[in-house]
Structure formats: structure tokens, C-alpha cells
Amino acid sequence: MRYDQVFRAEGYHSALLTTFSFDPTVFENVILIGMRSRGCRNIGIIVDQNMLNRTLSEAAPAPRAGTAYHLAKRKVSGAFHPKIALRLGREGGSLIIGSANLTGAGLMGNMEAVSEILVTSEDMRAAPLLAAALEYFERHADPRDRAMKDVVGRARAKTPWLSAVTAAVEVGIDGRRVSFITETEEVGVGEAFVAFIGDDVIDRLVAVSPYWDDDLRGLEQMRKSLGSPASALVVETGEHDFSVTTFQSKTGLTLHSTGTHAAGGTRRLHAKLLIACGQEADYILSGSANISEAGLFGRFDGAGNAEACIMRTEPAGAVIDRLGLSVSLSEEMPLSHLRPRKSGAVMTENEPDAVPDGGALWIDHGMLFWQPPSGVDKPDRCRLELTDSANSVIGVFAPSLAHGQWSCEFDTDGPAPRVGRVIFGNETASAPIPIASLGRLGRSSEPPNSGRAARLLADLEGRSDLDEEDYERALKIIMASRQEITVKRDVKRDRTSGDDDHDDDDGEGQGERLTDDEYRELAPTREEEQAMRSGPVAEMRRFVNSCLGLSAEEVDEDDDDALTKALSGNGAGGGRNGGQASRKMPRAPRKKASWTQANERADRLALRVRETCDALARPDVEPLSFLNAVRLHILINVVLKSSASVGARHNETHPISATEPARSWIRLLGRLLQELEAPLERQVAAMEDNALEEECIDALATILFTAGLVLDAARQAEMSRSVIAQLEAVNAGLARSVMSLVRTRPAVDAFVRRAMPALSAAHAELTD
Numbered sequence: 001m002r003y004d005q006v007f008r009a010e011g012y013h014s015a016l017l018t019t020f021s022f023d024p025t026v027f028e029n030v031i032l033i034g035m036r037s038r039g040c041r042n043i044g045i046i047v048d049q050n051m052l053n054r055t056l057s058e059a060a061p062a063p064r065a066g067t068a069y070h071l072a073k074r075k076v077s078g079a080f081h082p083k084i085a086l087r088l089g090r091e092g093g094s095l096i097i098g099s100a101n102l103t104g105a106g107l108m109g110n111m112e113a114v115s116e117i118l119v120t121s122e123d124m125r126a127a128p129l130l131a132a133a134l135e136y137f138e139r140h141a142d143p144r145d146r147a148m149k150d151v152v153g154r155a156r157a158k159t160p161w162l163s164a165v166t167a168a169v170e171v172g173i174d175g176r177r178v179s180f181i182t183e184t185e186e187v188g189v190g191e192a193f194v195a196f197i198g199d200d201v202i203d204r205l206v207a208v209s210p211y212w213d214d215d216l217r218g219l220e221q222m223r224k225s226l227g228s229p230a231s232a233l234v235v236e237t238g239e240h241d242f243s244v245t246t247f248q249s250k251t252g253l254t255l256h257s258t259g260t261h262a263a264g265g266t267r268r269l270h271a272k273l274l275i276a277c278g279q280e281a282d283y284i285l286s287g288s289a290n291i292s293e294a295g296l297f298g299r300f301d302g303a304g305n306a307e308a309c310i311m312r313t314e315p316a317g318a319v320i321d322r323l324g325l326s327v328s329l330s331e332e333m334p335l336s337h338l339r340p341r342k343s344g345a346v347m348t349e350n351e352p353d354a355v356p357d358g359g360a361l362w363i364d365h366g367m368l369f370w371q372p373p374s375g376v377d378k379p380d381r382c383r384l385e386l387t388d389s390a391n392s393v394i395g396v397f398a399p400s401l402a403h404g405q406w407s408c409e410f411d412t413d414g415p416a417p418r419v420g421r422v423i424f425g426n427e428t429a430s431a432p433i434p435i436a437s438l439g440r441l442g443r444s445s446e447p448p449n450s451g452r453a454a455r456l457l458a459d460l461e462g463r464s465d466l467d468e469e470d471y472e473r474a475l476k477i478i479m480a481s482r483q484e485i486t487v488k489r490d491v492k493r494d495r496t497s498g499d500d501d502h503d504d505d506d507g508e509g510q511g512e513r514l515t516d517d518e519y520r521e522l523a524p525t526r527e528e529e530q531a532m533r534s535g536p537v538a539e540m541r542r543f544v545n546s547c548l549g550l551s552a553e554e555v556d557e558d559d560d561d562a563l564t565k566a567l568s569g570n571g572a573g574g575g576r577n578g579g580q581a582s583r584k585m586p587r588a589p590r591k592k593a594s595w596t597q598a599n600e601r602a603d604r605l606a607l608r609v610r611e612t613c614d615a616l617a618r619p620d621v622e623p624l625s626f627l628n629a630v631r632l633h634i635l636i637n638v639v640l641k642s643s644a645s646v647g648a649r650h651n652e653t654h655p656i657s658a659t660e661p662a663r664s665w666i667r668l669l670g671r672l673l674q675e676l677e678a679p680l681e682r683q684v685a686a687m688e689d690n691a692l693e694e695e696c697i698d699a700l701a702t703i704l705f706t707a708g709l710v711l712d713a714a715r716q717a718e719m720s721r722s723v724i725a726q727l728e729a730v731n732a733g734l735a736r737s738v739m740s741l742v743r744t745r746p747a748v749d750a751f752v753r754r755a756m757p758a759l760s761a762a763h764a765e766l767t768d
Contacts, residue, residue: 003100003114004107008034012087012094014042014155014445016137018308020081020288021101022047022055022071024062030107032069040087042158042445043069044151045102046140048080053355053431063389065434066362066418068444070147073357074140075374076301078294082182082308083287086133088159091121093130097180097287097310099272106270111258113208113271113286115310117178119161127161128168129180133308135167136182140306144371146691147362147436154445157530170196179311181285183298189309190218190296193274193285194225196311200278205231206325208258208273209291212241216250218293223252226276232256232329233291236269239341247335257333275319282319285311358422358430363437365697365751368417370399370406373430379406381425386435388415396423402746409750439694446534453480453536460540466547468601468642468655471608474634477540478627481532529626533693537630541695544634547641549758550698595652602655602663605639609668616675622683623676629699636672636702639665640709640763646716658766659717666713670727673707677733684737692741697748701755704738707731713767 007015007030015035022045035043052073056062065071074080083106085096098114100106117126134152141148156162170179181192205226207219212235223231233247234256247255258269272295274285287309289295298304320326359373361384368386372379379399386394394417397408410417416437422430448454456477532538612635615621623632643665644654656665680703692700711727742749 002108003098003112004030004034006096006116007031007040007085008038009087009094010038011092012038012040012089013158014088014151015040015044016084016086016088016134016152016155017043017045017102018047018074018080018082018084018137018140019045019102019106020048020079020083021051021103021106023060023103024055024065024071025060026104026107027102028062028064028068031102032064036068039447041068041447042151042154044072044141044148045069046072046074046080046137046148049073049075049357050354051079053357056432056434057355061391061419061432062434063418066147066436067440070151070436070441071434072141072145072148072360074142074306075357076298076306077303078298078305080140081288081295081305082136084133084137084308086130086137088130088134088155088162090158090160092161093119093127093159095119095126095130095133095180097133097308099270099286099288105268109267110270111267113273115286115312117180117310121161124161124165125173126171126178127165128171129178131162131165131167132169132180134162136180136308139300142360142371145360146364147438147441150438150442151445154442154530154534177311177313180308181287181311182308183300183304183306185300185302188297188299188304189285189287189289189307190222191225193276193283193296193309193311194222197226197276197278197283200280200283202226202229202276202278202283204277205229206234206273206275206277206320206329207231207291208234208269208271208275208325210236210269210272211290211292211295213292214241214243215246216242218296219291220250221293222274222291222296228252229276230254234258234269234273234325234328235333237337238268238339240338241341242338243340244335244338247338255333255335255338256328256331257337258328259333273323275323275325277320278316281313281316283311283313284319285309355431356422356424356428358420358433361417361420361433361435363417363435363439364747365439365694366409366412366754367747367750368397368408368410368420368435369747370408370420370422372406373422376424378425383423384408385421385423385429386410386417387419387421389418390415391419402749403744405746407746407750412754442534443538446531451480451484453477453484456480457536457539457543460543463543464547466544466638466641468598468605468638470544471605471635471638474537474540474544474631477536478532478630481536482528533626533695537627541630541633541698544637545698548637548762550701550755598652598655602642602650605635605642605656606663606668608635609639609672613671613675616672616679619679621679623679624683624696624699626693626695629693629695632676633695633698633702636669636706637762639669640706640766643766645766646713646768658713659719666710666717666719669706669710670714670723670730673703673710673730673734674726676703677730677737680734680737684741687741692745692748697751700738700741700748701752701759703734704752705756705759707734709763709766716767 062071083098083100087094095117096114098112100110100112100114106112117129119127119130138152141152169181170177179196181189183189205223212219223229230252232254237257237259247253272287272290274291276283287307289307289309294304295307298307320329357373360371362369370384376382380401382399384397384399386397388394394410394415397410399406399408417435420433420435456473616623622628639656642654643656644650644658646658650657650660656663658664658666708731711731714724714727742752
């Protein structure tokens with residue numbers, strides 16, 4: 001099977017990849033389409049920094065980086081050289097280690113060596129190796145990289161079997177030892193290979209590699225560690241790193257080429273193999289490491305390369321025939337065929353950057369953040385040039401430093417920034433930097449919505465304002481999402497029974513009363529919460545925010561619609577809602593509610609507020625937990641959208657009066673805010689100083705705005721002094737809690753500051 005076809009396998013939700021060279025055109029048009037169309041949509045890639053900067057500057061852009069997958073860079077003293085493809089699924093996983101880069105040549109052109117290790121629900125023997133590979137990936141990911149942290153977090157949350165696995169670098173499978181080995185602070189992969197062999201006597205060493213040291217020092221160091229066995233060097237037929245003189249100066253060597261190999265001929269050798277033929281077993285080292293000092297003896301965060309390999313044992317005398325090397329080894333290559341390399345060998349240690357690095361850029365809550373590259377002494381003299389998906393310049397911005405982070409604001413109503421360049425103080429420009437959109441990456445990681453929740457979402461199509469039924473709709477979507485997730489978790493569905501959506505009940509009779517437990521919330525698992533955070537619940541939340549003018553991110557659609565249509569051969573099935581809500585069809589005007597209907601809906605909203613107040617009075621309720629934050633944000637805004645302005649009479653469109661004793665929105669929301677004050681203060685005090693989720697920030701902005709609005713409305717309505725005094729105290733207490741969270745989080749601070757005028761505009765008619 002061709003290597004590119006491996007990525008078309010089903011059963012995986014996440015892919016964590018590393019590569020030295022990266023071709024974004026090939027990746028996005030071959031691998032990405034194959035993975036995403038089969039459900040693997042949570043994708044993170046780490047590439048050698050210098051190679052990626054050179055590619056993005058000189059060869060090709062990466063248009064979908066930052067929205068459909070996260071593309072990160074890694075700088076080491078030599079080369080960041082591992083080629084890892086770790087794919088994770090709910091019931092299993094795949095670890096591919098080899099020599100192939102994520103390029104056209106690596107996928108389909110070169111002669112490569114690739115090993116795949118599979119884990120299934122029936123066979124978990126290799127699971128510790130996959131856990132070790134994940135830990136290695138995390139070690140090389142920048143701890144400041146929020147986008148990669150999110151990718152890995154989603155991968156772990158969706159892979160329940162990982163939590164029960166302890167990482168290990170060696171396992172036994174069918175009587176053979178298999179090891180996942182990388183560079184560490186103490187040893188490189190070459191020294192680990194020697195330790196793996198142990199006391200066995202090595203009679204012969206076969207080294208296959210496209211790149212070597214010019215003096216063969218890496219090979220000689222390995223031979224010396226193994227007792228200087230006779231060694232066969234298998235090289236490519238074109239260019240070589242060492243000379244005839246160098247080769248003849250060594251003893252015990254023979255030279256061979258891949259020209260006679262069944263997979264050789266015109267294909268360029270890029271495989272890297274080290275085979276030690278022992279008296280007890282054959283030992284194989286295969287992966288990314290060339291037979292060079294930098295490849296075999298590099299250190300983590302030290303000299304040399306970062307490398308990843310698989311080591312395994314096989315019966316003595318078996319591996320050379322299995323790999324088809326017997327013919328190549330039976331005929332020596334004439335020394336006259338050695339030709340000096342013209343194109344240069346693997347990147348040397350401390351090679352200068354081909355293009356200046358610009359660091360990292362990401363969008364969080366509508367704010368652009370910049371992590372300056374190492375070596376930039378005066379970031380305040382730099383500017384950020386931002387371009388959109390059409391490569392049109394949006395503008396040039398001066399970043400500012402706040403709370404230890406560099407950031408700048410951009411116009412969220414205009415085109416979304418997709419690529420940035422740093423203009424340094426000397427007016428030179430950095431390599432292009434794909435901008436990671438944290439929100440878009442999260443949404444993109446989930447499959448299209450389906451089932452009852454999708455049908456409920458489809459009913460929102462074409463609307464641009466909230467109505468009094470939207471809170472009930474949100475509750476149904478939450479319930480449908482939780483039920484679907486629970487079924488997926490607890491029951492293996494009968495795939496032969498047909499459509500999972502056979503139950504056409506829209507949930508009208510469910511959740512008529514919210515119990516205290518629903519607000520105290522039997523906490524969803526990490527996997528359940530992540531699925532809801534990026535699924536239908538998130539779609540409902542984004543609809544509400546768009547109606548309120550709070551959409552703080554990109555306005556352009558992802559191109560998965562076109563991608564899915566191309567794969568399916570028609571226009572169906574695209575978009576987040578399985579093709580239902582992705583087609584922008586005009587919606588027929590809704591019928592105006594009768595006074596009786598409006599009253600019933602207003603009474604139901606008032607009941608929901610009172611139920612929420614009763615639940616918040618319990619000491620163990622956390623108002624900013626995921627689902628509670630979503631419910632509070634939507635409930636408060638739906639109530640406000642259904643309310644009449646101060647001094648105006650309520651009507652069919654705005655059935656909740658400002659001051660009518662039986663159903664006053666000032667009193668209803670005033671009590672809700674009063675009940676929120678203590679649990680919010682309690683939860684805020686217990687929160688660690690880490691990032692806040694979007695749903696939590698929505699709720700904080702709505703709470704802070706509503707506290708001020710209700711106080712202003714009470715004053716305008718000339719309510720009693722005691723009522724106003726209570727609302728003043730509540731307003732001050734809630735403001736303290738919100739500000740204590742905001743002051744150390746610049747992204748949250750920026751969002752809340754932008755949200756205040758947006759919410760004021762959305763509810764402008766309620767007060768003068």
C-alpha cells in the first residue's frame with residue numbers, strides 16, 4: 001500500500017504528526033482530505049522551524065493551517081527530524097514511525113521505510129508505546145502554544161483507553177521485543193540501539209541511509225560500540241556524502257546500492273535502517289535517523305538532531321530476506337560510482353535560519369496574540385502585517401504588552417486574519433506565520449452535526465434575532481447532545497439497524513422542569529464536555545452571540561463544505577449540520593404570536609428564571625461550569641430580548657413588563673443576579689490562574705452587563721430606594737468577581753470590553 005493511502009483509514013478522531021520537511025499543498029490536498037473525510041479532524045503538526053519557514057516563504061502557503069489543522073514549528077540545535085504519525089481513536093490507535101516526510105516525495109516518490117504499530121480494543125499490548133509517543137510529542141510542543149495544547153487536550157479527552165495506559169518505551173509482542181526510541185538528555189537513538197542489543201554478539205551490520213557524515217564518524221562510532229563487526233553500507237545511486245578515499249580508509253566495509261532492490265531503480269533512497277545480525281536474534285533500528293553522528297547520537301535540547309525510531313527483534317538470519325535486501329547485498333557497488341553530493345546533506349548543527357522566524361500568532365476571543373521569536377530584543381519596535389485568506393493585506397498593527405503577552409486588536413467585522421508577518425525594527429520581514437484560530441480549530445475538530453440536535457439547529461437558519469422560545473430550544477439541544485453522547489459512550493450501536501435518528505420526538509415533553517441536579521450538574525466527562533463544547537451546543541451558543549453582535553471571530557466560512565461536496569459527489573452533507581444548516585436558504589417570516597401564546601412563553605421564561613434562582617441557592621452549584629455558563633448566558637439574553645422597555649407597555653412581541661409586579665424583568669433578573677453573587681464569588685476564589693473557556697467568558701460579560709442594566713432600569717423606573725440599594729450592592733459584588741478574573745487575562749479583558757457596547761446595542765431599547 002502507498003504511504004498516502006494509510007491516512008485514509010477510519011476509526012480515528014485525532015492525528016499528531018511530526019516531520020522535517022512539509023509540503024502544505026500535498027498535505028492539504030491529499031492527507032488532510034483523506035483524514036477529515038473519514039472523521040479524523042483534530043490534527044496537529046510539528047515541523048522543523050527552518051524548513052517550514054523556508055517552505056512558506058519560497059514554495060507554497062498553507063491556506064488551511066490554523067483553521068482545519070494546527071501547524072507548529074520546533075527549533076533544535078541540529079534538525080527537528082522525527083517522522084511520527086500518531087492517530088488516536090475511541091477504541092484504538094496507530095503509531096507510524098518511519099523515514100517519510102509529509103511531502104509528495106515522502107508519500108509517493110521515494111523509497112522509504114515505515115513501520116506501523118496498531119492498538120485495538122482486542123489487542124492493547126502496544127498501547128504503552130503510543131502513550132510514550134504522545135508524551136514525546138508533548139515534550140517537543142511549545143508549552144506556550146495554546147492551539148497545540150488544545151489539540152492534545154481534545155485528543156486525550158476523546159481517547160478514554162489512554163487514561164488507563166502507562167507509557168513505556170518497550171513492549172513484548174508475540175515473543176518479540178518492540179521499542180519506541182527517541183533522543184533523550186542522556187542518550188541518542190544509536191546508544192539506545194546498542195543497549196537494546198545487550199550482550200548478544202553482532203556478526204554483521206547492515207546500514208541503509210541516504211545521508212552520511214563525510215568522514216563516516218557516526219557509522220564508526222556505532223561499529224565500535226558493537227565490537228566493530230563487518231558492515232555493509234547501502235547507499236542511493238545518485239549522490240553521496242563521503243569520498244572514495246574516506247571509504248577506503250576504513251576496514252571491514254562493503255559498499256552496495258539500492259539499484260538492484262525491487263523497490264529501487266529510479267526511486268530515490270530515503271529509507272534509514274540499521275540491521276544488527278546477532279547470534280541470538282536480528283535487531284532492527286528503523287525510523288528517521290540517518291547514519292550520521294547528528295542522527296544517531298543527538299540529545300534532547302542538546303547537540304544533534306531530534307529523531308524517532310522503532311527497534312525490534314526478529315529471528316536470527318530472517319530480516320535481510322524479509323526486507324528484500326539479499327539481492328542488493330549480493331553485489332558490491334563499484335567505488336567509481338561514488339559521486340560528491342551537490343545539493344548538501346542533512347541540515348548541519350547551528351545552520352543559520354534561511355528566513356527570519358516570526359514566532360507564533362493565534363486568535364483567542366477576537367484578540368490577536370503574538371509570541372515573539374527568540375532573539376528579538378525589542379518586540380515593541382516590531383509591527384504585525386496581517387493578510388486574509390485571499391492574501392490581501394488587512395493592515396499593519398503595533399502589538400502591545402499586557403500581563404506578559406503581546407497582543408493587538410483587529411476589526412472583527414472585516415475579513416479574518418489568516419497569515420501574519422513580523423516587520424522587525426530594521427524593516428526586514430519574517431517568514432509567513434499561519435494564524436491559529438483557537439475557536440475555529442475547536443469547531444473544525446468535530447464531525448458535522450446530525451440527529452435531533454441538528455434538526456433543532458436547522459430551525460434557526462435565516463434568523464438574525466432571538467425570540468422567547470430560544471431558551472427552550474437551547475435546553476432541548478443540550479439534552480439531545482447529552483443523550484447522544486451517553487449512548488455513544490455506553491452502548492455499541494447496532495450499525496445494521498438503520499438511521500440512528502429514527503426517533504422523531506423533538507423532546508417537547510422533556511426538561512419541563514430543571515431539577516437542582518441539572519444545575520449542580522452531574523459533571524460530564526472530559527470527552528463529553530469536549531464533544532458538547534464543539535458540537536450542537538456550541539452552534540446554539542454561536543447563534544445567540546451572532547444575534548447579540550458578540551461574534552468575535554472570522555466571518556468567512558470554512559471550506560469543508562466544498563471539500564465534503566467534492567467527496568460526496570453532490571451538494572449534500574456539507575457543513576457543521578450535515579448539510580441542513582450549511583445552505584443559506586431564506587427563512588419564511590415567523591408568524592406573530594397571539595397574546596395568549598406570548599403570555600404562555602413569558603410565563604415559562606419567568607419560571608425558568610425562578611428555577612435557576614432556586615438552584616443557585618444551593619451551596620454546591622458552580623454557575624461558571626460549562627453547561628451552567630451556557631444556560632445562564634442564553635437565559636438572560638432571551639429574557640432581555642422578550643422584555644418591554646421601561647415606561648412602555650408589554651405586548652405580544654415583548655411580553656415581559658419592566659415593572660408589573662406579577663412578571664417584572666427588573667425584579668426577575670435582579671433576583672437572579674442576587675442569587676448569582678455568592679456562588680460566583682465562591683467559584684472565582686477557587687479558580688486557578690489559567691485560561692477561561694469561551695462559554696464562561698460569555699456568561700461573565702452577560703452578567704456584568706445585566707447587573708448594570710437592571711440597576712439603570714430600576715433607577716429609571718423610580719423603584720424604591722431599598723430595591724435600588726440592593727441592586728447597587730449586587731452590581732458592585734458581581735463587578736468585583738468579574739474583574740478579578742479579567743485583570744490577569746488579556747484575552748478575556750478584551751472580549752468583555754468589546755462585549756459591553758455590543759450588548760448595549762442589542763438591548764438598547766430597554767432603557768433611555
